[in-house]
Amino acid sequence: DGGITQSPKYLFRKEGQNVTLSCEQNLNHDAMYWYRQDPGQGLRLIYYSQIVNDFQKGDIAEGYSVSREKKESFPLTVTSAQKNPTAFYLCASTPTGQVSNYGYTFGSGTRLTVV
Amino acid sequence: QKEVEQNSGPLSVPEGAIASLNCTYSDRVSQSFFWYRQYSGKSPELIMSIYSNGDKEDGRFTAQLNKASQYVSLLIRDSQPSDSATYLCAVNTGGYQKVTFGTGTKLQVIP
Numbered sequence: 001d002g003g004i005t006q007s008p009k010y011l012f013r014k015e016g017q018n019v020t021l022s023c024e025q026n027l028n029h030d031a032m033y034w035y036r037q038d039p040g041q042g043l044r045l046i047y048y049s050q051i052v053n054d055f056q057k058g059d060i061a062e063g064y065s066v067s068r069e070k071k072e073s074f075p076l077t078v079t080s081a082q083k084n085p086t087a088f089y090l091c092a093s094t095p096t097g098q099v100s101n102y103g104y105t106f107g108s109g110t111r112l113t114v115v
Numbered sequence: 116q117k118e119v120e121q122n123s124g125p126l127s128v129p130e131g132a133i134a135s136l137n138c139t140y141s142d143r144v145s146q147s148f149f150w151y152r153q154y155s156g157k158s159p160e161l162i163m164s165i166y167s168n169g170d171k172e173d174g175r176f177t178a179q180l181n182k183a184s185q186y187v188s189l190l191i192r193d194s195q196p197s198d199s200a201t202y203l204c205a206v207n208t209g210g211y212q213k214v215t216f217g218t219g220t221k222l223q224v225i226p
Contacts, residue, residue: 041218042119042216042219099213100207103161104151104214
């Protein structure tokens, strides 16, 4: 079955450590997105990519980095510069970059906790 | 004013009743509107999309859009305990590449 796989499901980060969240899709979708969800807040866009080797900052990109070397993969790195990384991270995709025409397909999420 | 506003709830309805979830948005040029269901600890799942004024029905779900009032709603008929979840409203704002989510309304269906 087609879908989006995020790993790990739970991740613990020590202070000053960089961690990478994996996102892989087999839907043949062109566009991929990373969102962050905090209690009481709506989903906030971190980065998005409409095509391989190209990506754009979202509303809260500071302290995060991404790459898009393959159509299927869009990993997110949470760097030590992100001061409040504890959150639920969601990867999503759409068939094309025209996000207004499609709803998102979401992965199952990664819950990151700073210890 | 938030771009997309929802009442956080919880909204409690008895089993079999109609649940009505509401969402208002501030960007008048918004063209696309989505409802997602999110169970506790899980990721959101798209349940409805609507692009034109009026009603759109899919099974027990009906989405209603009124662009003049900048209002979109989701009706769930014959509510079931399995409908208990948080419902997120999402609106295409600020150009076709941007989607803004509301904070969600928690629905509780009481058996």
